[in-house]
Amino acid sequence: MARLSDLPEWERHHHLDKISALPDYGVTPYALGPPLNQRRVAIVTTAGLHVRGDRAFEMGSADYRIIPGDAPAGNVVMSHISVNYDRSGFQEDINVVFPIDRLRELEAEGAIGSISDFHYSFMGASQGHTLEAKARELAGLMKKDGVDAVLLTPV
């Protein structure tokens, strides 16, 4: 479905046209870490998720919301401004966007070391460069939590 060749021409152009406007982020940084079974993993999604009652996302939002690792799935909602992606999957099963139960299973079998107590969400419709300040702030928080593997999940 997300193969561009499978999309209608107008949709394909929509996505390709965005490429020319993307900033150059320079040389790709590449940090190393311990083996996977010793890593502490956090999810950072751009799905516009937040705990029910927390601030909903708005057009231009460049900050993040905290999703406690023990937040019940029923307490996590989505306020992304885009309407151009499927939400029925998320409505059916949170793990199709935010794979917290799958992570717990991998932790239980020892494939990963541990799961962070906190996860985070931005809203992906915001321009990438506007997220830098809050992303760096968030990295500082995750360092304090001992996170050394971040899973970035879009919608």
Place this chain on the structure above:
Amino acid sequence: MGALGHFIEREGIPAAQISLIREQTAAIKPPRALWVPFMLGRPFGAPNAPDFQRKVLRALLALFDRPSGPVLEDFKEDAPVDAVGETTFACPVSFAQADTDSDDPVKAMRREIAQLAPWYELARKRRGRTTVGVSGLTMEQAANFAAGFTGDAPASPYDARLSAGVALKRVCDDLKAYHYEAVAAQPGNLSSREIDRWFWFETITGKVFLAIQQACLRSDDKSLQPLGKLSLVPRAIAHALAEKARTAA
């Protein structure tokens, strides 16, 4: 998404991302990315498919073992179940009766909401959760507020801190989620595309949304204009409607 990978990795924390549009990810060159051939909105493939989701997750985590990057790998397996693009729309279930002749969109929406209520409650019970609730309004309150935008005098935002556009967006998201969750509980195991088509072409609320979009586009309120242009009606629906209009002309 790719930008976040750059920013977080620069701070010394390894990051691996799912990519849904490969070409964009290739241009951004994040440290680690796994491209997946799934529909937008489903980065782990399909709901209620734990084995498949785990497979995607393992492939993503495996990128942390790579000694150097950037890495952009392909996950070649298609997602299971959803029949998007493979079926024509032939709805097998009885939906709420659309009442296109009604002069009162509020009454018509409230009737539709009431008709769907048992299905919505069933969905909530089965799933143990609902994604409705961003606005904090009941569905009846949401219908009143949204339908007000089809007339000459839109309602004031239910929360004085919100612009009209922000308030309306939250209400519309809730109304849509309510309908989507309700119809998904009905027999027929509808695909996401079938649910989209039902909502936009067969429900009162979908028709009211289209009227709201036009009102937003005409509005002088700067918070409503972007909603009308970008965040109310999906591109696919706008194209389908334009095509329909062209065919009819």
